[in-house]
Amino acid sequence: MLTTLLPALRDLELPLRLRLWDGKEIDIGPTPSVTLEIRDPDLLSKLTNPSLALLGGAYVEGKVDLHGPLEEVIRIGDEITRALGEGHAAVPVRESHDKATDAEAISYHYDLSNAFYQLWLDRDMVYSCGYFETGTEDLDQAQQAKLRHLCRKLRLKPGDRLLDVGCGWGGLARFAAREYGAQVFGITLSREQLKLGRERVAAEGLEDQVRLELMDYRDLPTDGQFDKVVSVGMFEHVGHANMPLYCKQLSEVVRPGGLVLNHGITSRYIDGRPVAHGAGEFIDRYVFPHGELPHLVKIGACISESGLEIVDVESLRLHYARTLQFWSERLEARLDEARQMVPERALRIWRVYLAGCAYGFRRNWINLHQILASKPLPDGSHELPWSRADVYR
Numbered sequence: 349m350l351t352t353l354l355p356a357l358r359d360l361e362l363p364l365r366l367r368l369w370d371g372k373e374i375d376i377g378p379t380p381s382v383t384l385e386i387r388d389p390d391l392l393s394k395l396t397n398p399s400l401a402l403l404g405g406a407y408v409e410g411k412v413d414l415h416g417p418l419e420e421v422i423r424i425g426d427e428i429t430r431a432l433g434e435g436h437a438a439v440p441v442r443e444s445h446d447k448a449t450d451a452e453a454i455s456y457h458y459d460l461s462n463a464f465y466q467l468w469l470d471r472d473m474v475y476s477c478g479y480f481e482t483g484t485e486d487l488d489q490a491q492q493a494k495l496r497h498l499c500r501k502l503r504l505k506p507g508d509r510l511l512d513v514g515c516g517w518g519g520l521a522r523f524a525a526r527e528y529g530a531q532v533f534g535i536t537l538s539r540e541q542l543k544l545g546r547e548r549v550a551a552e553g554l555e556d557q558v559r560l561e562l563m564d565y566r567d568l569p570t571d572g573q574f575d576k577v578v579s580v581g582m583f584e585h586v587g588h589a590n591m592p593l594y595c596k597q598l599s600e601v602v603r604p605g606g607l608v609l610n611h612g613i614t615s616r617y618i619d620g621r622p623v624a625h626g627a628g629e630f631i632d633r634y635v636f637p638h639g640e641l642p643h644l645v646k647i648g649a650c651i652s653e654s655g656l657e658i659v660d661v662e663s664l665r666l667h668y669a670r671t672l673q674f675w676s677e678r679l680e681a682r683l684d685e686a687r688q689m690v691p692e693r694a695l696r697i698w699r700v701y702l703a704g705c706a707y708g709f710r711r712n713w714i715n716l717h718q719i720l721a722s723k724p725l726p727d728g729s730h731e732l733p734w735s736r737a738d739v740y741r
């Protein structure tokens with residue numbers, strides 16, 4: 349098998365060294381910066397037709413070990429896959445989503461360990477794309493700027509009733525209450541998030557303003573009681589099939605004249621098929637089971653069909669690449685501590701996922717869009733100012 353694989357790899361001139369199960373080392377190019385240690389001989393035959401799902405899966409299952417900077421490992425894995433991989437056409441995923449399946453998928457990812465997430469997220473544990481106003485900010489600054497950006501787009505003011513759909517550990521809810529005087533109701537499907545989220549609300553003495561609950565978006569009261577609705581990094585879990593229902597919920601929970609802001613990852617492809625070369629397959633199998641990404645035009649269509657009027661759209665793709673780069677570097681710097689918090693298998697999954705997604709956003713495999721929509725008043729007017737100038741003041 350090596351006789352087929354080695355010439356093909358050598359043609360790519362990658363700074364890669366192979367270390368075989370018997371200790372033998374083969375340099376693929378000059379001055380290798382990355383060593384791929386193949387521990388399972390059966391893997392060799394599969395490497396003649398690799399995919400990112402195969403490589404990532406082999407690492408997670410301990411069939412290979414990776415040595416060298418993770419960013420470089422991912423780049424080399426992508427180059428090998430693109431050059432040698434074939435027959436990995438990505439097919440659009442259309443899974444059915446019910447409450448029980450979604451709750452299980454959410455628990456798998458978000459109930460992993462609060463301590464682990466605390467290790468590499470910012471101080472407010474915001475688990476979504478940051479906002480870099482100049483590109484020189486650190487992670488804490490970028491996440492605070494993102495929370496402010498969201499609140500400004502929502503034109504949040506004291507006393508506003510804000511619903512945060514998929515509130516995570518409550519960072520935005522506390523920010524909106526503390527900085528803008530809003531009354532916030534946040535929902536999550538993760539028990540661990542809820543526990544720590546509530547502790548943090550109490551620690552800040554914000555119980556009168558912030559209520560966090562374990563609730564599915566499908567169970568929200570649809571009586572238009574909220575002035576503003578925000579959903580950040582949540583709709584990736586909804587699924588194509590339920591997207592119209594999700595948008596209908598957003599439209600029905602907000603009062604006429606109110607605003608809805610949806611912030612989330614969007615597909616590069618109109619049909620929402622996963623990223624090529626097996627990256628999407630890896631994410632679905634190991635990271636976000638049942639996650640599905642719609643294209644901007646699809647979520648846009650659903651929002652419009654729900655009766656909301658889209659008033660502003662912003663892409664933050666490179667902001668997410670940078671955020672993920674921070675998360676990945678912060679985790680890489682604290683691997684020994686992380687090993688005390690989660691099983692080795694989970695650590696391997698999260699390492700590949702964070703570095704891989706940073707790479708994917710940088711390469712334009714996926715995007716991130718903030719979509720601001722207004723629920724028109726009966727006469728068709730809305731409550732927004734004439735320009736966006738106030739967002740940047």
Ligand SMILES: C[S@@+](CC[C@H](N)C(=O)[O-])C[C@H]1O[C@@H](n2cnc3c(N)ncnc32)[C@H](O)[C@@H]1O
Nearest residue numbers: 474475476514515516537538564565580581582
């Ligand atoms: C990536 S986290 C984002 C958390 C938070 N918005 C932030 O930016 O830090 C996704 C959140 O969506 C929530 N979520 C996912 N599916 C949900 C559902 N069906 N109903 C309610 N919340 C859900 C998860 O529990 C989690 O809190």
